[in-house]
Amino acid sequence: MDEPKPASVIASATAEPPPEPLPPPETQPGDIARERPPARALQWRSKVEALVIPCGAIAVALVLFGIFVWTQGANPFAVFASIYKAAFASTRSFENTLVRAAPIMLCALGTAIPLRLGMVVIGNEGALVMGGLMATAAGLLVVEAPALVVQLTMAGAGMVAGGTWLLIVGALKHYRGVNETISSLLMNFIGIALLNQAVNSWMKDPSSLNKPSSFPIPEEKMLTPLGTTDVHWGIVFGVVFCIVAYILIHKTTFGFQIRTIGANIRAAQLAGLAVGKVTLVTCFIAGAAPGLAGMVEVAAVHGVANESLNVWYGNAGILVAFLARQNALACIVVSVMLGGLLASGGILQRSHQLPDATILVFQGIVFLCILYSESLYGKFSIFQEKKS
Amino acid sequence: MTDAESLGWWGVPIAVLGGALRGGTPFLLVSAGECLTEKSGKTNLGLEGVLLIGAMTAYAVSVNTGNPWAGLLAAGMAGMVLGFIHAVLAQQPKVNDIAAGIAMIIFGSGLAFFFGKAYIQPVAEQLPGIEFGWWSSHPAIRSALRICPLFFFGVAVVFLMQWFFESTRWGLFVRAVGDKPDAARAMGISVWGVRTCSIMAGSFLAGLAGAYLSLYYPGSWTEKISGGQGMIAVALVIFARWNPVGCLWASLLFGGAQALGPALQSVGISSYYYLFNASPYILTLLVMVLTCTNKKQLAGQPGALGASS
Amino acid sequence: MKKLAKIIGSLALAFTLSCGAAVAEDVTMGFIYVGAKDDYGYNQAHAEGKEGVAKMPGVKTVEEAQVPETNDVQETMRNMIDQDGAVVVFPTSFGYFDPHILKVAKKYPKVQFLHCGGLYDAAKHPANVGSYFGYIDEAQYIAGIVAAHTSKTGKLGFIAAKPIPQVLRNINSFTLGARSVKPTVTVQVIFTGDWAMPVKEAEAATSLIDQGVDVLTCHVDSPKVIVQTAEKRGIYVCGYHANQASIAPKGYLTGAEWNWSAVYGQYAKAIKEGKTLENGGIPHLVRGGLKEGFVKVSAYGPAVSDAAKKDADAALAKFMDGSMVIYKGEIKDNTGKVVIPAGTELKQQDPVLEKMDYLVEGVIGSTK
Incomplete structure (x- = not known):
């Protein structure tokens, strides 16, 4: 019951609960057919299931975490109230949550899109820092131009840099058979080293005294907040990118090719699909998302490139991609949830005198519970579609 | 200053040799553990979290009991507990083992940091080293050749593991489960059982590596002690082609490369240290690019390894 | 007598800061650290300084550790001000200064932002930002x-x-x-x-x-x-x-x-006396070495x-x-x-x- 075949990873992306354990892809050339949704009238049960299972998992996680803080001498109910207050209770705290969710959402796509091809790419951190670095370099080249031109140039450069970074991973996989998980992991370390080297030597602004940084993008050329809020454009970019990715994968021919390759690469090759081209283009699109996140970090938050570009967003994105079951729209929801979790980290320290690591324990418990809950789809007969 | 006390340029190879032995040992233990895990067809990226839990547990037990060996054992046990959670989670249908690994990193490091707060200040009794440099009067050589017994344990483990995979019935079971789980199941082997044991044994070794970090070298408990070594060890296994003895050479190479940057600075070469520090990663990637091929599966690669399609 | 002084102090404070509700009795000071506050190093030195000032009468402190030098620190500062009623914040890492403190300080002109290590420039930086450091x-x-x-x-x-x-x-x-x-x-x-x-x-x-x-x-x-x-x-x-x-x-x-408790104690005293950066009571650039007791x-x-x-x-x-x-x-x-x-x-x-x-x-x- 525990076959880790790539095909089963991909199949789990559809909301449809597989009625039986999946046979290995070799024995099922008609794999693609499984992607076809069942008759519309029967879908509501699986929709309810897709809602109940993650909510149940979060409830279990809250209970476990409640027990944990209770053993540490804190009142779990007060802690829950604080988490809610810090993450979602007011406009201010919801803005806080959204601001944190924005880069995670874009990073999640860096993993979620290649997953559709059956590739486990974890190079979003590297793509993010390269995107940020190149966006800064490009922005500085055209710094005299009007703000909109500067911003578009930066966005373009960030997306190309991030896209190229993961394109390398895809190319190594396709042409040399290099394992994409490991190569993208190594590319993270290399990208971070390049960023550090660049801002400490080639791109260093001599006046950035105690925190070596690149030359700054002037404030009037940076992205402005949305209206009167403190939320920056990153969240808009994130949501739009997620929707575009969803349409691309689910509603276009190209997306169909991606899903076909992901479902069974041999069948796709036999059907005459240009596997190499699709792989490279998909990886490029995937990398463009974290690359754009890097650009947003520079253009909306820091104004410069420096080591603060490398702060865990990439890893968070990997988890979100899996928790969202590689569904680009679900990435939005899960990122906002994670943003809320991160936003509540501070209040546990400030109001409950819990150590800073408490939020890590909480995140760990939540993720483990949600991941475990993945296996529960199709296990409850109440959610099973009636065989007609 | 006289030559008797300073090594000058000779310091670089000595530092790399010492670094290979000192810094390579945690890589050796973690990658040996990961090799066993991956041979059974699962990846455990969560060893980074295991390393931290191991380091914290070992230090805490050593502080409280004064016995570093008890700390070592406790670290291995703590690693096994985390390994068990990973084994259960990663073997659920539809759960990806890479995702489970990242969740385990967060959970493991959270627990380690949470319970480790009280142990940052105290000093723990350290594991002893064996002096192999007694013949030299030079302190640098003596220090480079002061070797922790865990290194020899690690070397023994990889050779034993090699023999285990090649010549024993149980080793065959592990390989069968990793290559062709269906066939293994048809042979009546419990895939779940073999994988769980492999993951837990691998995590035990990673826990020992954590103990090495906090009780031998660098020999201290701080929250940054692992610095990504658990993640790198996963790459090392592929570098080593799922060959346990290969893990030994790969670990020594990484340990040595890690010492190269500081050693070059200590003799006056001090530019581009970020790139120098990244050299092990660039090297690994290059070797992978040069030796991999898309024509056929890599020799030694477990067929069912989820991370590689 | 002491109590009277305290009341007068807080009245003066309420007057000068004109946010009386938030500081009815105690002055709330917020401390932000970039790493763990028990790292046996930089952050612990600041956290010990905070412990020192927390013992002072009429001072309430809040703290948050492991805050990265990104949007996170901006949110932490806002939360300390909005949720905990902090009237002065001490973001202690160098990288917090530009752009994070500068951005938030403009939005909360009534709050004092005191940063460790930065160089204050009156021509460029908001008036409610100050900087302190020790000649270690x-x-x-x-x-x-x-x-x-x-x-x-x-x-x-x-x-x-x-x-x-x-x-x-x-x-x-x-x-x-x-x-x-x-x-x-x-x-x-x-x-x-x-x-x-x-x-x-x-x-x-x-x-x-x-x-x-x-x-x-x-x-x-x-x-x-x-x-x-x-x-x-x-x-x-x-x-x-x-x-x-x-x-x-x-x-x-x-x-x-470091001997940050001396520094933070001086700030707390000044703020309780109603002194601010804007009214000139607190200098924008505070520096000291062995003589001033900032370091030892x-x-x-x-x-x-x-x-x-x-x-x-x-x-x-x-x-x-x-x-x-x-x-x-x-x-x-x-x-x-x-x-x-x-x-x-x-x-x-x-x-x-x-x-x-x-x-x-x-x-x-x-x-x-």
């Missing part, structure tokens, strides 16, 4: 004297995170201190590139010791690993940030320590000779009476270029020193 290089100078006396090989080692002005100033002052008593002494520096990387720090310590260095010191976030490595190899070590004597009982010579020197360890103590105490006395000038021309950098011409004296307060980009003669290493 004075303590490093004294550590250098002790180190030079103790070293037998004449080679000292300095493990540093990054070649930035705050770090370079410590390396240079340590070297100048050492060479003030033994002009042939050299200081070998290794940059690890990161504020906290224990394995690399241990590796750096080992290679320095292999090169014959017999006294080590450092400027990293948590010196614990370096101090322990030195002790294991049987050489001497000078601490940094906090007193690490307990982990190196034999080899610990002395060390440069660890008690000498058992290996420190009487001659070393004598020289070190003499230098300490000169710091205390204000007659000591560390950066007195002529000073050359380690490429032979004159960086401070003969006859020029740069007092500690001189902002030029906060932009240092060279290593003085006697240091082996490069700032690139």
